[in-house]
Amino acid sequence: MNLFPRSVLHSLIHCLGFFLASVSFPIHASEKPNIVFFFIDDLGWTDLGYMGSEYYETPHIDSLAQQSMVFTDAYANAPNCAPSRASLMTGKYTPRHGIYTVGDPRRGNNKVRKLEPIENETVLADDFVTVSEALQSNGYTTASMGKWHLGSDPRTQGFDxxxxxxxxxxxxxxxxxxxxxxxELVNEEPGEYLTDRLTSEACQFIEDHKEGPFFLYLTHYAVHTPIQGKEELVTKYQQKTKTERHNNPKYAAMIESVDDSVGRVLDAVNECGLDENTIVVFFSDNGGFGGATSNAPLRGAKGMLYEGGIREPLLIKWPGVTSPNERCSEPVIGIDLYPTFLEMTDTPTLSGVELDGLSLCSLLRDHESTLDRPAIFWHFPCYLQGKGDPHGGPFRTTPAGAIRMGNWKLIEWFETGRLELYNLDSDLGEETDLSKSHPEDLKRLHSAMIQWREAVNAPIPTTPNPQYRANRN
Incomplete structure (x- = not known):
């Protein structure tokens, strides 16, 4: 519980941050790097040209990839939108902030839910000091443009x-x-495309704040449903040869509009003379939606703890630090971006703030280095309706948790206690469950996950649902 009203707390944070910055980090504002952070909604791991798509066209993102460090094993903190975003903003795993899913954790037919799920928060509590608040304290002008999904207004959480x-x-x-x-975005005239308008707003923000430093969080609603592309681009992809994996013209049009956005925003950065002092990050909040795209060769899609629901494209360009065309295979996760941004900008961690993530700066300086972290974790104690349950049920996922340790990945299903074990090095598609043939690895990962759950007070659903009917099908 906060001891001060929110407005007073903000003032204290600002004053403390400016004091620390002036004492510990005597850097002129214009020398602090700007950050442009593209955060795309529901973009799958293979939905980009540089990741192998032969149908979707993403020349600007592909060009950015050639100038960036490409993280091949990057993950969202959850398989759907809101919890992933809450973890991004707070640098904390989902049990720390209590946002586990989108809306009701009981999504789906009540009679086929064996357990009562854990209750879900839908608004990020004011107690958390977000990454944007931390950057504000170091003199950054901060902007959120697009999807927020954590409350009624991101300006209550550190955005100017x-x-x-x-x-x-x-x-x-x-x-x-x-x-x-x-x-701040009203248009009564028919026909303007939202992705284009958000891009124009972002470009204007860069022009208006080119003296810096600024943090631009361009968090597109695209490519989330409804699947609606610009008519001329939809026609283009209707006439293009489809592939077995990617063949949706409307979705392809949405991806091209996102790609155009990246190109326009980076052009604005260059035109303002900021290219050498602007860090660029490109990331997604969860895997591709199965009704719109394929995540193959990954298994599953949005809403699942299989790789297709949580593995994401991640690009980071840090001028003067990262080298072009570098690839890093170290497993990283969304909570790592908060401490990374702090280190990049010489922003002190504010008093009382504890982060679960690790800074990626050592990897950005040397892609062959590793992080001193034994594992990364997911906790999803909720239900999501839809196809995909590997055990024959009507859900995309029932309550579950997962751990990745090295190349090993374990998924635990809380309804049944079932454990699945995969070696991602030899089985990226999670086709072969090794839980029976590798009992020592199974025990090692499961023990680590239990210890982690205890450390973060992760609740597991155990209360039976009184309306459950054993015959689920």
Whole structure:
């Protein structure tokens, strides 16, 4: 519980941050690096040209990849939107903030849920000091443009500027085409495309704040449902030869609009003379939606703890530090970006803030180095309706947890206690369950996951659902 009103706490954070910055980090504001952070919604691991797609066209993102460090084993903190974003903002695993899923944790037919899920928070509590608040304390102007999904206004969580951010998880009103009504973004005329407009707002922000430093969180609603592309791009992909893996013209059009956004924003950075002092990050909040794209060769899709639901594209360009065309295979996760941004900008960790993530700066300086971390974890004690349950049920996922340790990955299903073990080095598609043939590895990973759950007070659902019917099918 906060001892001060939110406004007073913000003032104290700002004053403390400016004092620490002036004492410990005597850097002129213009020398602090800007950060442009593209955060895409529901983009799958293979939905980009540089990741192997032969149908979707992403020349600007592919060019950025050639200038960046490419993280091949990067993960979201959850298989769907809100918990992933809460972990990104706080640098904490989901049990720390209590946002486990989107909305109701009981999504799906009540009669086929064996357990009562853990209750879910839908708003990020004011007690947490977000990465944007930390950067504000170091003199950064901060802007959130696009999807927020953690409450009614990101300006209560450390952003100076909010364009189109509310508690909504997908575009409101007419979807991606105007007319629409968002905070600081209203257009009554039909036809404007939301991704394009957010891009224009981002470019104007860069121009207005080119004296820096700034943190631009361009968090596109795309490529989340509804699947709506610009008509001319949809027509283009309807005429293009489809592939077995990727063959959705409307989704392809949405991805091209995201790619155009990356190109336009980076052009604005260059035109303002900021290219050598701007860090660029490109990431996604969870795996591709199975109704729109394929995540193959990964198993599963959005809403699942299989690789297709949580493994993401991640690019980081840090001028003067990263080298072009470098690839890093170290497992990293969304909570790592908070401490990474702090180290990149010489921003002190504010008093009382504890982070679960690790800074990636050592990897960015030397892609062959490793992080001193035994494992990364997921905790999803909720239900999501939809196809995908490997055990024949009607859910994308039942309550579950997962751990990745080295090349090994374990998934535990809380309804049944079932354990699945995979070696991602030899079985990226998680086709062969090794839980019976590798009992020592199974025990090692499961013990580590239990210890982690105890450390973060991760609740496991155990209460039977009184309306459950044993015959699920």
């Amino acid at each position: 500027v909010n364009v189109a951010g509310r508690e909504w998880g997908s575009p409101s009103g007419g979807g991606y085409h105007s007319p629409y009504h968002y905070p």
